[in-house]
Amino acid sequence: MVDASLAPQAGYHRPSRAIRAETYKGSWLNERTALMLLTPATSLMGLLLIGPIVAVLLMSFTDYQLGAATWSFVGIANYADLWTDKVFWRALTNTLFYVGIVVPASVLLGLGIALLIEAGTTLRAFYRAVFFIPVMATLIAIAISWEYMLHPQFGLINLMLKAVGLPTYAWLAEPELALTTLAVIGVWQLFGFNMVLFLAGLVSIPKHLYEAAEMDGARSAWSRFRLVTWPMLGPVTMFVVLISAIRSFQVFDTVHVLTKGGPSKASEVLLYSMYTEGFEFFRSGLAAAIAVVFLAFVLVLTLIKSRLIERKVHF
Amino acid sequence: MAQVLLREIRKTFDRTAVLKGVDLRIGDGEFVSLVGPSGCGKSTLLRIIAGLERQTGGTVEIGGDVVDHVRPADRNLAMVFQSYALYPHLTVFDNIALPLRMRRLSATERLPAIGWMLPGRRAKERTITESVTAVADLLGMKDLLARKPAQLSGGQRQRVAVGRAIVRDPRAFLLDEPLSNLDAKLRVHMRTEIAQLHRRLAATFIYVTHDQAEAMTMSDRIAVMMDGNIIQVGTPDEIYDDPSDQRVAEFIGSPKINILDGTVAEHGALSLGGRQIAAGIHASPGTAVRVGVRPERVRLADANDAVVTGRLVHRENLGSEVLAHVIPVGQREPMIVRLDHGADIGLRLESTIGLGFAENDLRVFDTSGRRVGRYFEEAAHG
DSSP states (O other): OHHHHHHHHHHHHHHHHHHHHHHHHTHHHHHHHHHHHHHHHHHHHIIIIIHHHHHHHHHTTBOOOTTOSOOOBOTTHHHHHHHHOHHHHHHHHHHHHHHHHHHHHHHHHHHHHHHHHHHOOSSHHHHHHHHHHHHHSOHHHHHHHHHHHTOTTTOHHHHHHHHTTOOOOOTTTSHHHHHHHHHHHHHHHHHHHHHHHHHHHHHTSOHHHHHHHHHTTOOSHHHHIIIIIHHHTHHHHHHHHHHHHHHHHTOOHHIIIIITTOSTTTTOOHHHHHHIIIIISOOHHHHHHHHHHHHHHHHHHHHHIIIIIHHHHOO | OOOEEEEEEEEEETTEEEEEEEEEEEOTTOEEEEEOSTTSSHHHHHHHHHTSSOOSEEEEEETTEEOTTSOGGGTTEEEEOTTOOOOTTSOHHHHHHHHHHHHHSOTTTTSTTHHHHSTTHHHHHHHHHHHHHHHHHHTTOGGGTTSOGGGSOHHHHHHHHHHHHHSSOOSEEEEESTTTTSOHHHHHHHHHHHHHHHHHHTOOEEEEESOHHHHHHHOSEEEEEETTEEEEEEOHHHHHHSOSBHHHHHHSSSSOOEEEEEEEOGGGEEEETTEEEEOOBOSOTTOEEEEEEOGGGOEEEOTTTOSEEEEEEEEEEOSSEEEEEEEETTOSSOEEEEEETTTTTTOOTTOEEEEEOOGGGOEEEETTSBBOOBHHHHHHHO
């Protein structure tokens, strides 16, 4: 029995060794084939992703103007200009302020609503759809309806405030209010997306953990949340925070439609500065420098995610 | 520790009856297994005892208190889940310490950072550490305390789940198929460990399993469940030797009990494919019956005292014993005969062999599966 079962195995191994030897002989051919097969993907990636980034980086060291026939390298002059430019600093701090409101608010709101929907028994699909509508809507189009709603004289919001006897505001025209108003619209637009991600995360938490928590004496909803929900949502939360941060760094459309960066630069943000420098003043080199600063921020966020937090939330 | 009493427990899910009125008394310190094929309602019953599922009817009593409207956290039971349900973000130490922290610390004391500044937190934390260390010692996993569940093997995770259950002093332990995710070798080993743990803690254990070997090896008593009912409760010996139902006889024991078709002959004798043996059956002649005989109770017999003869179709050599598969003449199902090592010498496949068994080793059931009474059994039971 033993001999009979071993013999065919030995015979089975021998040809495989021969095949391996053949593979070595033809290895240079294999390598060439592999490289050839990689070419389409690599060239597309270079053309569409890496190429433009390198181009922008290079452009930020030139005085190129949109449509100009000549250009020359100016070193870090564009960055030096930005360093001394009050509007740029205003745009940068405004963007950080906007991110600082939109990220925590949209993440917490998304999580809270996801928890409520998950705990509910009826109309869950309805609530999911309703809260997701702002995400699907085109922000430019929606921004116009916000403009009407926020209109100082006949806007719905001020009419409602007036009806209950509260003071009214020129939401987009007052320097102290404009950016916060934009941030509220940003939260409104973003939290539905976060909610959907949190809902997916909640569904994937094993029910057994909640039962174990109950048996272990976690009586209150808060202690179950602390013990099971929050840690188990760690990876989702990290992803949601990162995506929200990147998306709110990119704020542009509402600024463009509603305030044009005003009043008196109160709602000037990075991408809007880039747009005006590049497409209104045609200073492409300077716009490229702003784009590089923007990219650097996004890159730092991504690095923080992958280096620091990822280790803590995955177990 | 406490006694657990179940009265008329019923459970229906969307009009499907899962439990159809279960009564069971589990004594203080007793190890009772709920065993049955999947879908028999055994896990549902355990979850009803735990309070994780609300029964449709009937009452659960733990230590004399009716707990029907008491939430699981307040029933003071500990449970080991099939999936272990360890908290993946906590270390082994924190996993085991958790039930103590939940019960001994107040909500404010449990707060991160702030909690440690409160007076008394440190002292309480010291007693918790002592308890956790003692449990880790008992289960032999002191050097695993700093690890996270993902860094543990299946057996180690199982041990942590047990540790989390025994670290406090619950009124009963509920175990829901705790060994089913382990490999065969480890399962046999853990069987011994859990039985020893039960002896050491002298606690009430309620153990759900679909594996009859686990139930047989660990339990004080076994409750066999089928289709939402407990059909027999007894010690492992009673269940094995004296099954009240053909389904119990077939479920308990490996290899499975042999079932032969027979008819009752004159004077309570039994006719199996032509031959008759005295059996003392309480039934009118001509009644069809099913006769069970355990594989180890069947012996080889020569032509003149064989009760049945059959063709040897297969032989399984397990080393210490040999299982012979025989297709008996005049029967529908093959029989398995358990022979001692070496007793099969001289038996050739496809040859015809004779099999015999003693009258006492037969278990007779009617066609609906109920046990049929016999004269000598009644005499034995007084």
